[in-house]
Amino acid sequence: MRKPRLMTPGPAPVPEDVLLELARPVIHHRSAEAKQVIVECAELLKEVFQTKNDVMILTASGTGAMEAAAVNTVPKGGKAIVLSAGYFGARWASVCKAYGIEVVNLETEWGRPVDPATVENALAAHPDTVCVMGTLSETSTGTGHPIAEIGRIVAKTDAVFAVDGISGVGAMECRTDAWKIDILCVGSQKALMLPPGLAFVAASAKAWAKIDAFNAPAFYFNLKSARKKMAEFDTPYTPAHTLILALRASLRRIHAEGIENVWERHRVMSEACQAGISALGLELFSSRPAEGLTAFHVPAGLKDGDIRNKLFDRFGITTVGGQDKLKGKIIRVGHMGYMDELDVIAGLAALEIVLNELGFEVEAGRAVVAAQQVLLGQKAPVAVG
Amino acid sequence: MRKPRLMTPGPAPVPEDVLLELARPVIHHRSAEAKQVIVECAELLKEVFQTKNDVMILTASGTGAMEAAAVNTVPKGGKAIVLSAGYFGARWASVCKAYGIEVVNLETEWGRPVDPATVENALAAHPDTVCVMGTLSETSTGTGHPIAEIGRIVAKTDAVFAVDGISGVGAMECRTDAWKIDILCVGSQKALMLPPGLAFVAASAKAWAKIDAFNAPAFYFNLKSARKKMAEFDTPYTPAHTLILALRASLRRIHAEGIENVWERHRVMSEACQAGISALGLELFSSRPAEGLTAFHVPAGLKDGDIRNKLFDRFGITTVGGQDKLKGKIIRVGHMGYMDELDVIAGLAALEIVLNELGFEVEAGRAVVAAQQVLLGQKAPVAVG
Numbered sequence: 227m228r229k230p231r232l233m234t235p236g237p238a239p240v241p242e243d244v245l246l247e248l249a250r251p252v253i254h255h256r257s258a259e260a261k262q263v264i265v266e267c268a269e270l271l272k273e274v275f276q277t278k279n280d281v282m283i284l285t286a287s288g289t290g291a292m293e294a295a296a297v298n299t300v301p302k303g304g305k306a307i308v309l310s311a312g313y314f315g316a317r318w319a320s321v322c323k324a325y326g327i328e329v330v331n332l333e334t335e336w337g338r339p340v341d342p343a344t345v346e347n348a349l350a351a352h353p354d355t356v357c358v359m360g361t362l363s364e365t366s367t368g369t370g371h372p373i374a375e376i377g378r379i380v381a382k383t384d385a386v387f388a389v390d391g392i393s394g395v396g397a398m399e400c401r402t403d404a405w406k407i408d409i410l411c412v413g414s415q416k417a418l419m420l421p422p423g424l425a426f427v428a429a430s431a432k433a434w435a436k437i438d439a440f441n442a443p444a445f446y447f448n449l450k451s452a453r454k455k456m457a458e459f460d461t462p463y464t465p466a467h468t469l470i471l472a473l474r475a476s477l478r479r480i481h482a483e484g485i486e487n488v489w490e491r492h493r494v495m496s497e498a499c500q501a502g503i504s505a506l507g508l509e510l511f512s513s514r515p516a517e518g519l520t521a522f523h524v525p526a527g528l529k530d531g532d533i534r535n536k537l538f539d540r541f542g543i544t545t546v547g548g549q550d551k552l553k554g555k556i557i558r559v560g561h562m563g564y565m566d567e568l569d570v571i572a573g574l575a576a577l578e579i580v581l582n583e584l585g586f587e588v589e590a591g592r593a594v595v596a597a598q599q600v601l602l603g604q605k606a607p608v609a610v611g
Numbered sequence: 612m613r614k615p616r617l618m619t620p621g622p623a624p625v626p627e628d629v630l631l632e633l634a635r636p637v638i639h640h641r642s643a644e645a646k647q648v649i650v651e652c653a654e655l656l657k658e659v660f661q662t663k664n665d666v667m668i669l670t671a672s673g674t675g676a677m678e679a680a681a682v683n684t685v686p687k688g689g690k691a692i693v694l695s696a697g698y699f700g701a702r703w704a705s706v707c708k709a710y711g712i713e714v715v716n717l718e719t720e721w722g723r724p725v726d727p728a729t730v731e732n733a734l735a736a737h738p739d740t741v742c743v744m745g746t747l748s749e750t751s752t753g754t755g756h757p758i759a760e761i762g763r764i765v766a767k768t769d770a771v772f773a774v775d776g777i778s779g780v781g782a783m784e785c786r787t788d789a790w791k792i793d794i795l796c797v798g799s800q801k802a803l804m805l806p807p808g809l810a811f812v813a814a815s816a817k818a819w820a821k822i823d824a825f826n827a828p829a830f831y832f833n834l835k836s837a838r839k840k841m842a843e844f845d846t847p848y849t850p851a852h853t854l855i856l857a858l859r860a861s862l863r864r865i866h867a868e869g870i871e872n873v874w875e876r877h878r879v880m881s882e883a884c885q886a887g888i889s890a891l892g893l894e895l896f897s898s899r900p901a902e903g904l905t906a907f908h909v910p911a912g913l914k915d916g917d918i919r920n921k922l923f924d925r926f927g928i929t930t931v932g933g934q935d936k937l938k939g940k941i942i943r944v945g946h947m948g949y950m951d952e953l954d955v956i957a958g959l960a961a962l963e964i965v966l967n968e969l970g971f972e973v974e975a976g977r978a979v980v981a982a983q984q985v986l987l988g989q990k991a992p993v994a995v996g
Contacts, residue, residue, distance in 0.1 A: 230636045230638070232636070232637060232638070232639065234639045236849070237637045237638075237639060237640065237849070237852070238637075239636070240636070240637050245633070245634040245635070245636070245637075246634050248630070248633035248634055248806075248853065249630040249631050249633055249634035250630070251615045251617070251624070251625070251630070252617060252622045252623075252624065252630075252800070252806050253615070253617070253622075253929070254617065254619045254622060254929045254931070255622065255807065256931070257929060285670070285671055285672050285675075285807070285808055286670055286671055286675070286831065287670050287831070287848040287849045287850070287851075288848075288849070289830075289831055289847075289848040289849075290670075290831045290848075293830050293831045320830065321830045324828060324829060324830035324833070325828055325830070326828070413849070415637070415849060421633075421637050421851065421852065421853040421854075422640065422670070422849045422850060422851050422852055422853075423670055423808045423850075423851030423853070423854060443709060443710055443711070443828060444709060445674075445678050445705065445706045445709035445710070446671065446672075446674055446675045446678045446832070447831070448709070462674075463672040463673075463674040463675075464621070464672045464673070464674075464798070464800060464807045465672070465807065465808075466672075466806065466807050466808030466851065466854070467622070467806065467807055468633065468806040468807075468808070469806075469808060544638070544639045544642060546641070
């Protein structure tokens with residue numbers, strides 16, 4: 227027997243009742259019944275995103291939402307400051323380059339959070355910046371960025387602040403309106419507890435002013451069309467409607483738990499995971515860990531593939547390795563969405579067993595105890611970085 | 612009791628076993644298991660599309676595939692001939708306009724097929740045409756267009772032929788390579804028997820030469836990225852992987868039935884539906900009906916909404932009305948995907964009952980008998996137009 231245990235930083239596990247929604251007979255996406263589903267999702271999405279603005283639903287990966295944010299906001303030749311601190315931060319720059327948007331790359335060492343002061347300096351040096359593009363949770367490094375602080379800085383300028391919240395929203399505190407996020411991009415397959423296939427964009431009045439000021443080279447990802455249709459609880463093109471039906475089920479779950487409690491659950495899972503990994507003498511990769519995943523250095527003498535394959539073969543646990551320049555150097559463990567503290571403890575126990583089997587001796591139970599101490603409030607969260 | 616009977620020209624009904632695939636626990640899209648699913652889909656898609664070229668899988672509506680075809684093939688300022696014979700033909704022009712592609716609009720009366728001679732003349736008048744954009748099955752009018760003939764004409768020129776096969780592929784004969792279709796666009800929610808959310812693009816060597824000749828303003832829909840990843844049985848961004856899992860199940864069904872038999876089933880359903888509707892004295896809208904749906908004029912004295920609502924309230928049958936200038940004028944009945952001849956007969960019986968109840972007297976059983984005669988081969992297909 228090998229039970230599937232999806233511990234990747236997206237896709238994340240989906241609740242059984244949400245999965246069953248997907249197996250219901252397909253309904254027509256323009257029917258009264260389908261519209262009612264969107265009516266309900268529209269309200270619940272605002273709550274999860276902590277915004278008063280309409281949240282638009284796109285049928286796409288999260289990258290589609292990032293593209294929509296970039297091309298609808300910054301005209302060709304316009305300038306964007308990209309907060310590049312990992313593989314997904316760099317994706318903003320790739321999107322911009324494809325559309326002729328001038329990029330000011332603000333590089334931060336992978337695994338470190340963006341320093342808000344550097345954003346302030348960059349905005350001063352580039353007062354013609356149309357958009358600052360950042361990341362709430364950088365999935366490639368497991369780092370959470372100080373979005374609230376950066377939002378305050380960008381808000382003082384004419385630029386808008388676009389945030390990739392794909393692996394962050396739902397897995398860590400994110401107050402879109404209060405933090406002055408002008409465009410928030412989210413994907414379905416992370417803490418929203420759905421399979422991949424939907425993306426979401428919320429835009430502020432400041433963002434709409436920029437979007438309305440020019441004809442963006444966008445058709446499928448045209449946000450004006452999306453806004454117009456969303457006002458009628460509809461979408462411009464046939465949406466992945468079974469996923470929207472499942473979205474309603476997952477949003478109802480989040481609403482019932484309460485978004486602040488959902489954040490707190492992720493915070494505790496994250497600290498427990500960090501404490502457990504540190505207790506084994508392993509080194510956390512990020513100096514400011516995100517709360518939906520934990521990244522740690524592959525211990526000297528071991529290969530990431532050996533650890534990950536053994537976790538999968540023995541216990542059905544799927545994790546991911548490093549991307550790009552972190553290939554082979556780190557392992558990333560997801561704890562977001564349909565997961566609780568006990569899943570994290572089980573994952574740590576599996577890691578202990580697998581490390582010992584690979585000849586990397588650790589004291590059995592050490593990580594598990596450290597994690598439990600966090601849950602019991604007996605121990606301060608581990609120091610990181 | 613009201614059983615759901617989805618008789619719309621997309622989304623189409625999905626087989627129960629395919630729906631259940633969607634309810635399986637989510638797996639990671641970069642796992643060996645996920646790759647194996649794409650390996651199998653890659654072969655089966657070629658068979659359904661009748662092409663030797665790789666079929667790329669996009670997470671999007673069919674419109675996303677059309678956008679990909681247009682922006683990757685025709686540079687800004689380049690010229691496209693759009694075969695506009697309905698709402699979806701016109702969509703090609705809208706996509707082009709959003710990206711600064713010059714459109715030569717070849718208008719055909721809605722409900723009539725495109726005359727291949729007009730395409731030949733337009734190509735002669737516009738020898739700098741980069742792409743001719745047509746439609747296999749125009750869903751808004753229920754018309755099938757003579758794609759093979761047009762393909763032969765375009766093949767003699769430097770232009771490529773892009774075809775929206777969204778509601779056509781699987782529901783009617785389509786031989787991509789033999790008919791010289793250079794870019795075929797398909798959606799998941801029609802005859803492929805899946806919910807909406809995936810789109811597909813197949814491109815010929817002639818198309819790739821155009822695509823490779825310039826840097827398209829495309830990121831999410833960049834076909835070069837899609838081709839590169841598809842060669843590794845992967846996708847550039849997180850795909851809607853549960854839908855790909857379901858795709859494998861539906862493609863296995865089509866393979867088992869045989870694509871030519873699938874076309875034949877749709878041809879018979881289509882002729883049976885046309886015969887039944889004509890037998891009631893109703894007028895078919897199209898002079899060259901598509902085979903995945905049948906469109907007919909709303910009989911004088913009745914409202915389309917009354918007929919459609921009664922079909923739904925009484926029997927759970929969902930149909931659609933007309934779009935744009937056909938609003939209120941026609942009713943469209945889908946018979947594609949997971950449907951057989953008996954579903955069509957049941958739909959016709961429902962129509963007979965509902966028309967009588969609305970005071971439009973028809974002889975009970977007349978449409979049903981006419982349809983059965985088609986199935987029994989006792990009657991030539993009804994004359995249309």
